[in-house]
Amino acid sequence: MGTKVLVIDDEEDYRIIISDVLRGEGMDVSLACDGEQGLALLKEHPVDIVLVDWMMPKMDGEKFCRAVRTDNALKNIPILMLTVKQTSDEELEALHFGADDFVVKPFKAPELLARVRAALRRNHG
Amino acid sequence: MRIRTRLVLLTGALQLFSLALFGGGVVAVLKNSENLKTADSEEVLRHTIARTALDALIQRDQVQLLSYINFLKGQYPALTYARIFWKKEGKTVHHEIGATGGGPSITERQVVVSDPSQPGQTVEVVFGVDRDVLRLPFAQSRVHSLKILGVVAVLVMLLGLVGSVVFARALTAPLFALGRLAQEIGFGKLGGRLDWESNDEFGALVHSFNAMSARLEEFDTVKRNFVASVTHELRSPLGAVESFLQLIRDKMAASTPEGLAQSKEYLERIGTNVRRLSGFINDLLDVAKIEKGKMECVLHPLKLTSVVQDVCLFFEAKAGNQGVSIENRLGPIPEVMADSDRVRQVLVNLVSNALKFTPKGGHVWILGEQFRDGGERWIEISVSDSGRGMAEADRRALFQPFVQGRNVADGVAGNKGTGLGLFIVKSIIDQHAGKLSVKSTPGQGTTVSFTLRTAA
Numbered sequence: 001m002g003t004k005v006l007v008i009d010d011e012e013d014y015r016i017i018i019s020d021v022l023r024g025e026g027m028d029v030s031l032a033c034d035g036e037q038g039l040a041l042l043k044e045h046p047v048d049i050v051l052v053d054w055m056m057p058k059m060d061g062e063k064f065c066r067a068v069r070t071d072n073a074l075k076n077i078p079i080l081m082l083t084v085k086q087t088s089d090e091e092l093e094a095l096h097f098g099a100d101d102f103v104v105k106p107f108k109a110p111e112l113l114a115r116v117r118a119a120l121r122r123n124h125g
Numbered sequence: 126m127r128i129r130t131r132l133v134l135l136t137g138a139l140q141l142f143s144l145a146l147f148g149g150g151v152v153a154v155l156k157n158s159e160n161l162k163t164a165d166s167e168e169v170l171r172h173t174i175a176r177t178a179l180d181a182l183i184q185r186d187q188v189q190l191l192s193y194i195n196f197l198k199g200q201y202p203a204l205t206y207a208r209i210f211w212k213k214e215g216k217t218v219h220h221e222i223g224a225t226g227g228g229p230s231i232t233e234r235q236v237v238v239s240d241p242s243q244p245g246q247t248v249e250v251v252f253g254v255d256r257d258v259l260r261l262p263f264a265q266s267r268v269h270s271l272k273i274l275g276v277v278a279v280l281v282m283l284l285g286l287v288g289s290v291v292f293a294r295a296l297t298a299p300l301f302a303l304g305r306l307a308q309e310i311g312f313g314k315l316g317g318r319l320d321w322e323s324n325d326e327f328g329a330l331v332h333s334f335n336a337m338s339a340r341l342e343e344f345d346t347v348k349r350n351f352v353a354s355v356t357h358e359l360r361s362p363l364g365a366v367e368s369f370l371q372l373i374r375d376k377m378a379a380s381t382p383e384g385l386a387q388s389k390e391y392l393e394r395i396g397t398n399v400r401r402l403s404g405f406i407n408d409l410l411d412v413a414k415i416e417k418g419k420m421e422c423v424l425h426p427l428k429l430t431s432v433v434q435d436v437c438l439f440f441e442a443k444a445g446n447q448g449v450s451i452e453n454r455l456g457p458i459p460e461v462m463a464d465s466d467r468v469r470q471v472l473v474n475l476v477s478n479a480l481k482f483t484p485k486g487g488h489v490w491i492l493g494e495q496f497r498d499g500g501e502r503w504i505e506i507s508v509s510d511s512g513r514g515m516a517e518a519d520r521r522a523l524f525q526p527f528v529q530g531r532n533v534a535d536g537v538a539g540n541k542g543t544g545l546g547l548f549i550v551k552s553i554i555d556q557h558a559g560k561l562s563v564k565s566t567p568g569q570g571t572t573v574s575f576t577l578r579t580a581a
Contacts, residue, residue: 013365013394020372020387055357084360106364109371 008038035059065098136289316342362398422464426580448485483512507574
């Protein structure tokens with residue numbers, strides 16, 4: 001059975017791109033358009049790793065991270081933050097509120113895969 | 126040198142100068158009165174000797190005169206010597222009391238008396254007066270006065286120094302605070318203000334400084350918004366295009382039938398992203414034109430009905446995908462004076478905004494209404510939606526470039542836009558001398574209206 005990934009992004013293009021890349025590697029990808037939807041989905045179907053966009057309506061990436069980290073059942077799931085923000089302050093901020101790593105858009109497929117794998121490896125020790 | 130130090134030094138110097146002037150005056154007055162008093166005492170001595178000499182002459186008693194002058198010499202230390210010439214019928218008897226001569230401070234005085242009843246008999250007394258000795262008690266009192274004056278002067282100086290330091294501090298306090306604030310602003314900590322109320326130059330300075338600081342913060346916010354939206358609006362579609370191209374390349378290499386079908390879809394998406402990019406760049410160019418004051422509209426008679434029809438057709442597919450109906454409810458209206466491309470741009474902007482905020486099952490419609498204003502005929506076009514509406518605070522910031530309401534961040538999925546659209550719309554309508562207005566009720570919908578003058 002492949003690795004289960006949840007991708008949360010409000011931009012359809014990026015949902016398509018990321019799921020294409022991950023499915024190409026045999027991963028099992030589920031999609032959500034905002035933090036609320038993603039959180040609901042995550043509670044029903046736990047996954048191995050979450051990729052979440054920072055800027056989203058309803059519940060943004062930051063709030064999503066906090067919500068996951070304060071939920072006992074979910075708090076150990078690795079989270080990768082997707083962002084177009086690029087100052088190192090903001091990247092640090094992302095790590096502070098609970099993301100394990102971040103991927104800056106636009107990204108290259110190999111970079112995305114490498115970061116996903118690294119986060120999974122760290123999590124499984 | 127710091128202003129504070131300079132103020133203290135200056136007031137100190139002024140004080141010292143005025144004290145010196147005052148002190149000099151006091152010393153001069155004291156010396157003058159001392160001279161007068163010395164002259165007085167000398168006169169008293171002379172007078173006493175003259176009286177005694179006359180008494181002795183009348184009583185023809187030389188011994189009395191001698192013993193009295195001896196007594197006076199004991200009484201007045203200033204009387205250093207006396208020579209007495211007793212002249213009687215051509216004969217002169219000479220007596221001498223004390224040693225003649227002495228220091229330079231000794232002056233010689235002479236008193237000559239004669240008895241009016243016995244002409245030919247005169248007494249002449251030549252005596253030396255030591256002015257220094259005469260002056261001594263007055264000089265002592267002068268030194269005493271000057272000592273008191275000196276103490277008072279030192280006290281005044283100290284008080285003045287403390288006063289001038291306090292004064293200088295109070296005067297320069299707002300300057301220092303302003304300096305610190307300016308430094309903070311220099312280091313990038315914007316928006317600081319100083320609480321200082323006074324009706325003087327400092328009050329005015331602080332007031333302008335606060336205004337400047339607030340304006341600077343506003344500029345900074347605009348700049349941040351600009352950088353953030355430019356970054357997002359450029360990078361996001363560009364990144365998507367890059368990624369799609371890579372995916373297409375991989376699928377072409379693999380050359381599976383479903384891969385080729387996906388590639389076709391991705392090409393469509395690339396097209397959409399490129400249009401979004403070029404739209405954004407056009408908006409940026411328009412804003413640059415507006416800010417240079419070069420946004421110009423050429424007005425010609427225009428059939429608005431066909432433009433509105435065009436725009437509705439343009440959005441039909443998008444609205445359909447979204448599950449929103451779009452309706453042209455424009456009745457028959459006269460031609461308006463307008464720049465056809467710009468009016469089309471306005472309508473595209475307004476309809477695309479309306480669609481952005483209207484959920485599935487909602488409606489977007491365009492209305493036209495004629496009215497008269499001071500003999501001129503106008504048409505008001507309104508674009509309405511049954512969408513989420515907006516709060517009053519968002520409505521007020523609507524026409525500022527690069528500013529978007531909370532509404533956008535919280536409620537729009539996908540492409541959020543740049544916050545330039547309504548700024549451009551407002552400038553275009555201004556160029557047409559029309560009015561742009563927005564009515565909105567949160568949860569019920571928004572209507573944006575603009576007016577155009579009719580051609581006839």
